[in-house]
Each structure stands twice: as structure tokens, then as C-alpha cells.
Amino acid sequence: MSLFEDDRRFNARLQKLRFFPLAVTGGAGCRLRDESGREPLDFSAAWGAASLGYGHPALAGAVAEAARDPAGASILSGATAPATRLAECLLELTPGTGERRVWIGHSGSDANEATVRAVKLATGRPRILAFEGAYHGGIGHSMAVSGHVAQEGVDKDPGLTLVPYPDPYRPPRDGQAPGAAVLARLEALFATTVPPEEVAAFFIEPIQADGGLIVPPEGFLRDLAALCRRHGILLVCDEVKVGLARSGTLHCFEQEGIAPDIVTLGKGLGGGLPVSAAVGPAEIFDAAPAYSMQTLHGNPVCASAALAVLAEIEGEGLAAHAREVGGHLAGALRTLADRQPLIGNVRGRGLAIGVELVADRTTREPATQATALAMARCFELGLVVYCVGMHSNVLEITPPLVLTREDAEEGAAIIAHALEDVAAGRV
Numbered sequence: 496m497s498l499f500e501d502d503r504r505f506n507a508r509l510q511k512l513r514f515f516p517l518a519v520t521g522g523a524g525c526r527l528r529d530e531s532g533r534e535p536l537d538f539s540a541a542w543g544a545a546s547l548g549y550g551h552p553a554l555a556g557a558v559a560e561a562a563r564d565p566a567g568a569s570i571l572s573g574a575t576a577p578a579t580r581l582a583e584c585l586l587e588l589t590p591g592t593g594e595r596r597v598w599i600g601h602s603g604s605d606a607n608e609a610t611v612r613a614v615k616l617a618t619g620r621p622r623i624l625a626f627e628g629a630y631h632g633g634i635g636h637s638m639a640v641s642g643h644v645a646q647e648g649v650d651k652d653p654g655l656t657l658v659p660y661p662d663p664y665r666p667p668r669d670g671q672a673p674g675a676a677v678l679a680r681l682e683a684l685f686a687t688t689v690p691p692e693e694v695a696a697f698f699i700e701p702i703q704a705d706g707g708l709i710v711p712p713e714g715f716l717r718d719l720a721a722l723c724r725r726h727g728i729l730l731v732c733d734e735v736k737v738g739l740a741r742s743g744t745l746h747c748f749e750q751e752g753i754a755p756d757i758v759t760l761g762k763g764l765g766g767g768l769p770v771s772a773a774v775g776p777a778e779i780f781d782a783a784p785a786y787s788m789q790t791l792h793g794n795p796v797c798a799s800a801a802l803a804v805l806a807e808i809e810g811e812g813l814a815a816h817a818r819e820v821g822g823h824l825a826g827a828l829r830t831l832a833d834r835q836p837l838i839g840n841v842r843g844r845g846l847a848i849g850v851e852l853v854a855d856r857t858t859r860e861p862a863t864q865a866t867a868l869a870m871a872r873c874f875e876l877g878l879v880v881y882c883v884g885m886h887s888n889v890l891e892i893t894p895p896l897v898l899t900r901e902d903a904e905e906g907a908a909i910i911a912h913a914l915e916d917v918a919a920g921r922v
């Protein structure tokens with residue numbers, strides 16, 4: 496059977512392969528370099544991790560300095576000075592009241608993992624709510640509370656209930672508004688099979704990233720926060736991919752004027768080095784047992800990298816920059832959509848942009864194979880861009896936050912060229 500004969504198998508392979516023959520040897524700014532000396536523009540930033548791009552002097556300097564004077568190795572052997580400073584910095588930057596804690600780890604997965612354990616232990620409640628399409632991590636509990644197709648076959652948390660993520664491009668068939676439909680579904684669940692007093696926490700990505708870079712309708716997060724508050728359910732915002740300036744504000748949830756109970760961070764926090772965090776109430780994280788810690792959590796080199804990233808975000812105004820350049824890029828892609836019928840929808844905030852490809856604009860049938868061809872053609876033409884979504888049909892644009900307008904225009908032109916070639920059957 497060829498790769499393309501069976502859509503389902505094809506989709507499963509796409510989810511795993513991700514996917515080019517790209518052996519990276521280095522990079523500078525928003526460009527990678529591969530073994531053959533090519534220097535493609537990077538519209539992924541390693542899935543959002545390389546927030547400052549490649550070879551950023553502030554990040555390189557902070558890492559070198561910390562490696563020369565390593566101040567301990569992990570917070571298990573006594574809090575390292577950089578990790579303590581990072582915790583203080585994150586407390587300052589993250590809204591919240593009362594006594595709070597910062598849990599420091601080395602991946603988005605482990606930050607969500609620690610959070611799942613902590614909320615269950617602290618509240619004594621066995622249930623978790625999350626969204627279909629959500630990706631909260633690739634280990635144990637973080638995977639068990641996710642709803643992504645890439646994790647089909649993984650044992651889910653026995654207390655997990657998934658509800659649809661409100662998608663303005665794919666609203667419910669019965670004509671209900673997408674946000675209202677989800678809230679009504681939740682109230683119905685609370686009245687029947689999911690007693691709210693048994694729910695410890697609700698996990699949400701303020702923009703659902705791996706599920707398709709879906710931006711929920713305005714007001715939805717606010718309504719969800721109110722619903723959680725009414726029922727005494729902790730709201731956990733997973734800002735691992737879209738947080739820390741990517742969406743055009745430091746935290747994406749700020750745009751809805753809410754303050755979640757717990758915030759998880761990762762990826763761009765370390766600019767490519769492994770560091771993550773969860774910020775939330777002391778009474779929740781004090782319940783997390785010592786075995787939530789791993790040997791190198793709080794490693795001073797990684798914590799120093801995170802401090803350098805946060806300083807750059809603030810000092811260089813990278814949230815405003817992401818808003819400005821991202822707006823310009825989304826505008827160029829919308830102009831392209833006017834003449835390229837493969838594009839069903841362009842959405843996003845700041846430098847988190849999704850371009851959904853469809854086989855037919857009326858039925859909105861996902862163009863999974865065309866998306867794979869477009870990614871491959873973009874790569875040939877000098878652009879790294881990957882796809883996300885439950886049908887792998889959304890080009891995900893999460894470049895380094897230092898992307899310039901010229902980079903944005905170059906990347907948009909390559910996408911235009913690639914889509915023309917795909918539509919014309921030239922690839």
C-alpha cells in the first residue's frame with residue numbers, strides 16, 4: 496500500500512514523522528543550516544521552542560556564563576541561585592493572589608504532569624476536564640489528559656472527560672455558536688455524569704496548538720473561567736506553546752482579561768534549552784510529592800537561559816513585535832487566501848498563526864495530502880513549516896519571535912509559490 500492510499504494510516508504516519516530530511520548543523524537568527532549548506536527560513540522555531548531564534552548573543556552569553564560558574568546542578572541538592580531568581584521572576588510576571596509556588600522542570604510535558612498530580616492530590620477530586628484535540632504532553636499523566644489523535648491508543652486518565660474545543664471555522668452543525676455549545680455541553684455533563692464537585696481541574700490551551708492552531712471565539716475563555724469559579728474547579732492554562740509573548744501579549748490568557756489558577760510554561764521559556772514551569776497556589780503545589788522532582792530540575796544553565804529569554808522579551812518588547820510582525824504576516828496570508836482556494840481559513844494571534852488547507856471551501860473537507868505536499872514543497876523552496884490538526888491539514892506558523900517583516904514576506908511568498916505548485920499538480 497502506498498503512503499497515500501489509506502487516509503487514516505497516512506494521517507497517523509504524518510503525526511509521527513514530522514518529517515523532512517533535515518539534519519540541522521546550526522543556525523543564525525530565523526534561519527537554520529543543514530548538512531548540505533542550505534539555510535532555510537524557519538517558520539516553526541522547533542515547534543515554538545527557539546523563541547529568540549538561533550545563536551542569540553544574550554542567550555549564548557547567559558548559557559556560557561552559567562556553564563563556567565555552575566552554582567550547583569539541580570534544585571534537589573538545594574535551590575540553585577538562577578532557579579530561585581527564575582521562580583521570583585515568574586511570580587512577578589504571572590497574575591495571581593495569595594501564597595504561590597513555582598514548580599520548575601525541563602519540558603512542557605513534565606510541567607503538566609506535575610500539575611495533574613498536584614491538583615488531584617490537593618483537592619482529593621478524581622476527575623479532570625480537557626479538550627478533544629488537546630496536547631498537554633508525551634509522558635504519563637500529561638498524555639493521559641490529552642485528546643490528540645497522535646496519541647490514539649494511549650490509556651487515558653480514568654477520571655478524564657474531553658469536550659469539543661470551540662472552533663469558529665468548524666461550528667456545530669445545529670447552528671449553535673461554538674463557545675455557547677461547549678458551555679451548554681459542560682452544564683449538561685455537570686447535571687448528569689460528571690458531578691462538578693468531583694472535578695479537580697480544567698486544562699485548556701488558550702489557543703489550541705497541535706489540535707489545529709484554533710483560536711476560540713472571543714469571550715470563551717472568560718466564560719470558561721467563570722464556569723470553573725462557580726463550580727470550584729481549578730482552571731489550568733497550558734501556555735507551553737503560545738505563551739511568553741508569542742500571541743502578542745506576555746501570556747495569551749491576558750487577552751481575555753482572566754487570571755487562571757495555574758499556568759504552565761515551557762518550550763520558548765528556555766529559548767531551546769530544556770526548562771519549564773508551573774505557577775500556582777502554594778496549597779496545590781505543596782501537595783505534590785517529592786517524586787514529582789527529577790534530578791536536573793532547576794539546573795542553573797537552563798534556568799539562566801530562561802532568565803535571559805525573559806529579559807529579552809521585556810527589554811526588546813517582543814510581545815509587541817510579535818503582534819506587529821504577526822499581524823503583517825497574517826495579512827499577507829489572508830491576501831493570498833483571496834486567490835488560493837486551497838486555503839480555507841487563516842487565523843491566529845501574534846506569531847501563532849494557522850493556515851487551514853481544504854479540498855473544498857464549501858464542505859471544508861480537510862486537504863491532508865495537499866498539506867503534506869505543500870510542506871515538502873516549502874522545504875524545497877527554502878522554508879521550514881510543519882503541520883498540525885486532527886487531520887494534519889493546518890500549516891502551523893510559530894517562528895522565532897525575532898522574525899522581521901522581510902522574513903515574514905519571504906516566507907509568505909514561499910507558501911504562495913508552494914500552494915500554487917500543489918494546486919497545479921506540479922508536485
Ligand code: PLP
Nearest residue numbers: 602603604630631632704735736
Ligand atoms: N503543552 C502544549 C500546549 C504543547 O504544545 C506541548 C508540545 O507540543 C506540550 C505541552 C509538551 O511540551 P514538551 O514537548 O516540551 O514536553
